[in-house]
Amino acid sequence: MGPLAGFTILDLTSVLMGPYGTQVLADMGADVIKVESPEGDIVRQIGPGRTPGMGGMFHNANRGKRSIVLDLKKPEARDALLRLAKSANALVYNVRPQAMARLGLDYETLAAINPSLVYVGAFGYGQSGPYAAKPAYDDLIQGAATIPTLLAAAGDGTPRYVPVTIADRIVGLMMVNAIMGGLIHQQRTGQGQRIDVPMFESMTEFVLVDHLGGLTYDPPLDHGGYARLLSRYRRPYKTSDGYLCVLIYNDKHWRSFFEAIGQPHFLDQPRFANHAARTRHIDEIYAEIGHIFATRTTTDWRELLERADIPVMPMHTLETILEDPHLQAIDFFKTVDHPVEGRIRQMRVPSTWSVTQPEAAGPAPTLGQHGRDILREAGFSTEEIERLAEQKAVHLAAPP
Numbered sequence: 001m002g003p004l005a006g007f008t009i010l011d012l013t014s015v016l017m018g019p020y021g022t023q024v025l026a027d028m029g030a031d032v033i034k035v036e037s038p039e040g041d042i043v044r045q046i047g048p049g050r051t052p053g054m055g056g057m058f059h060n061a062n063r064g065k066r067s068i069v070l071d072l073k074k075p076e077a078r079d080a081l082l083r084l085a086k087s088a089n090a091l092v093y094n095v096r097p098q099a100m101a102r103l104g105l106d107y108e109t110l111a112a113i114n115p116s117l118v119y120v121g122a123f124g125y126g127q128s129g130p131y132a133a134k135p136a137y138d139d140l141i142q143g144a145a146t147i148p149t150l151l152a153a154a155g156d157g158t159p160r161y162v163p164v165t166i167a168d169r170i171v172g173l174m175m176v177n178a179i180m181g182g183l184i185h186q187q188r189t190g191q192g193q194r195i196d197v198p199m200f201e202s203m204t205e206f207v208l209v210d211h212l213g214g215l216t217y218d219p220p221l222d223h224g225g226y227a228r229l230l231s232r233y234r235r236p237y238k239t240s241d242g243y244l245c246v247l248i249y250n251d252k253h254w255r256s257f258f259e260a261i262g263q264p265h266f267l268d269q270p271r272f273a274n275h276a277a278r279t280r281h282i283d284e285i286y287a288e289i290g291h292i293f294a295t296r297t298t299t300d301w302r303e304l305l306e307r308a309d310i311p312v313m314p315m316h317t318l319e320t321i322l323e324d325p326h327l328q329a330i331d332f333f334k335t336v337d338h339p340v341e342g343r344i345r346q347m348r349v350p351s352t353w354s355v356t357q358p359e360a361a362g363p364a365p366t367l368g369q370h371g372r373d374i375l376r377e378a379g380f381s382t383e384e385i386e387r388l389a390e391q392k393a394v395h396l397a398a399p400p
Contacts, residue, residue, distance in 0.1 A: 002029020003356040007183065009033065010084060010091040011065065012105075014041040016138075016165050017122055017199070018094035019061040021172035025179065026064035027349045027358040033088075033374055034065040035081065037072070038395050040367040050341050053367055059344060064361035066370035069395035072103050076393035081105070082113055084378050089186065090118040090179055097121055097196075098133055107194040117192040118182035122175040126198040136199050141167040145203035150211065154230045170206055171199045227279050233286030236315045237293035237301075243315040244298050246305060248289070250275065253310050260308040261292065338363040368397035 007030040011022040019034075019041065026032040034041075040053055041062070049055040070077040085091055091110060093100055100106055100121070107119045124136025139161050142148060147166075148159035175197045182195055210229060214222030228234065236243040248257050251274065258266045266272060271281040278285060293301065298314075305312040316324065322333060322345075332350075335343050341363070349358045371394055375385050388394040 001356060002027065002358045003353075004183075005029035007031070007089045008087065009179075010035060010081070010088045012091065012093040012095075013122070014094065015043055015168070016057075016061055017168035017172045018092060018175065019043070019172075020169055021122070021175040021179075022065065022092060023061055023063055024173070024176050027360055029356070029358065029361070030089075032065040033084065033370075034062065034067045034365065035072075036067055036069050036367060038069055038392075040069075044367065054338075054341055054364070059338075059341070059364045060347070062364040063346060064363075065365055066374060067365035067368055067397075068371040068374045069368035069397070071393055071395070072105070074391065074393045076388055076391050078104055080375070080380075080388060080393060082110070083380075084374070085110055085117060086114050087378065088114065088117060089183060090120060092120045092122070092175070092179065094122045096123050096133060096135070097127060111192060111194075115192055116186055116190050118179060118186055118195065119192065120175060120179050120182065120195045120197065122171055122197040122199070124198060125200045127196060131200065138165045138167045141171075141199045141203050144200055145207050146211070147203075147207060150207070150225070150230065153225065154232055154234065156232075167199055167203050171197060171202045174202050228282050231282045231286050233283055233290060237290055239293055239298045239301055240296060242298040244293065244301050245313045245315050246293070246301070247311045249311070254278075256308040257305075257310055260304055260310075336360075336363055340366055366397060368395050371396045 004025060007025075009022060009025050009030050009032045011018065011032050011034045013019055013022060014036070022032050022034070041058065043061065044053040044055055044058045046055040046057045049058075070081055072078055072081065093105075097106070110117055110119055124134055124141070125131035142161050143159075145167070148161060151162070152159040178195045178197050182193060186192060208224075210226045211224055213224045213226060214220050215224040236245050248254055254272055255264075255267060258264050271277050271285065296304075302312055302314075314320070314324075321327070327333060330348075332348050333345055334348065336346050338344050344363065346360060346363065349360070351358070372385060375388070375394070380388075385394070385396070389396050
């Protein structure tokens with residue numbers, strides 16, 4: 001039984017930021033009720049997939065949840081959601097607060113019904129600034145938080161986005177932190193609250209921990225940026241037959257490396273004197289080490305570096321990572337039976353707990369799969385449920 005067993009989370013989120021975070025809560029044992037529109041979460045459509053509405057990305061951000069379809073533009077559906085909210089511990093959304101207000105689902109309305117509710121919004125921008133009502137997507141937030149500028153400085157000068165929805169995922173985890181803090185306060189005091197988790201501010205803080213640098217000071221000591229991370233030579237090393245990921249970082253690593261390759265005299269050079277000196281000369285050091293790595297095979301380097309206790313890892317592809325011996329040994333990937341999709345691959349919860357180990361309660365739900373059960377548990381009679389279906393306020397799925 002996970003640490004959040006007994007907690008109910010109303011999940012009005014879609015796409016990736018919110019669903020990734022609420023999946024963490026579901027893995028921890030919370031009953032996460034995914035409230036979807038009649039069209040369903042748009043990520044259901046991102047393929048490949050075996051059946052419509054069950055794309056691979058949806059599986060990987062929505063396991064362990066229950067799905068109900070409510071057309072919240074209809075007053076009957078809104079009333080049904082308010083009834084569900086009476087007994088929920090938290091409600092999570094990731095549209096703009098203005099949209100929640102238009103639906104009549106603002107914090108004041110929900111708090112009047114359930115004063116202990118933790119009401120959490122993860123959206124683009126803080127509500128006290130001029131960007132408050134602007135839409136936000138991962139690409140936009142990456143750009144605003146300086147990530148393409150940093151990638152341009154570290155590369156060929158062309159601004160790029162990280163090829164992962166990194167802002168969505170990081171802010172999703174920050175959202176989890178906020179929810180957990182709100183739930184702890186709720187359990188201690190019985191009091192709910194509104195919590196806003198804005199993407200722009202969250203990612204700006206995340207990025208600038210590394211890169212604010214000399215701009216931390218007033219007046220500034222430099223133009224910001226952490227030189228090692230921005231070096232265009234900071235990349236997997238090309239060997240004579242492939243690539244390898246190596247980090248020769250501290251004094252011990254550098255001493256062990258040069259001794260292992262039989263060139264300890266390198267350590268006599270002032271640029272290798274300490275971490276600060278290496279950082280000042282990082283481009284030329286990384287470039288020179290790159291030439292050294294090109295002289296041996298990947299296998300030879302792995303054996304040498306592991307004997308010298310220097311950090312090294314393979315540069316996996318999306319396919320070879322499935323065969324990684326460490327991940328295989330800990331059963332990180334496992335196949336499970338989905339009621340519609342058949343056999344699918346699922347990733348385990350990465351953390352290990354001695355008592356309340358989180359784990360997936362089940363695979364990702366089909367659209368509206370649990371609607372009847374959720375409404376019955378909230379006290380709706382069979383007649384009320386059928387009436388909501390006739391009014392098209394709720395869409396009831398056939399059992400899978």
